[in-house]
Amino acid sequence: MSEHTTSATTRPSTRKRYKRVAYALLGAGILALWIGIALDRFVLGVALYWAGGIGMGLVQRFSPVELYDERDTTIERKASQNTVNVFAYVFILGTPGGLALEESGVVTLPGEFYGATWTLFAVFVVFGASVLYHKYRS
Structure with missing residues (x-):
């Protein structure tokens, strides 16, 4: 009968969760770049860095909630x-x-x-x- 709406208390936690995932992907990409440099695998490190950055962008673009207010x-x-x-x-x-x-x-x-x-x-x-x-x- 009535539509299910997201409560005001769960929305900020959902927003936080998607922000954490986005920044974790970027952080993993940065860490992969540093490890790639340390192991003399610069190109692989850059590729993983880009993957982390693109992953962050995809999470920000396609998350079901607005991440920034x-x-x-x-x-x-x-x-x-x-x-x-x-x-x-x-x-x-x-x-x-x-x-x-x-x-x-x-x-x-x-x-x-x-x-x-x-x-x-x-x-x-x-x-x-x-x-x-x-x-x-x-």
Whole structure:
């Protein structure tokens, strides 16, 4: 007669269970990568890492419950904002500071400094493009 509905108390536990499965698959993939590197089986480790990542994505995509709610979205937004701010300061202050120290002969910068600089630059270009896309799309 009446439809069976999931109670409010079991839904969060179901959500937690699927989240745990998803993150366990990713964790197993990461562990497999490390073991593959340690055993000099890098390609096998990468394949298992990808399998774990794909498994996590499949669980998130096809689970019967919504794994993330508004609280998770708010937490991720704040964490993303903090992360971008930290790396903005590192990029804006660190790059010219490092270059000035090298130019003055105080330090010799390794090649990794320039790679990191270009990586940070690329991250902020993608971030800016994403902001513009979502600003004018909405």
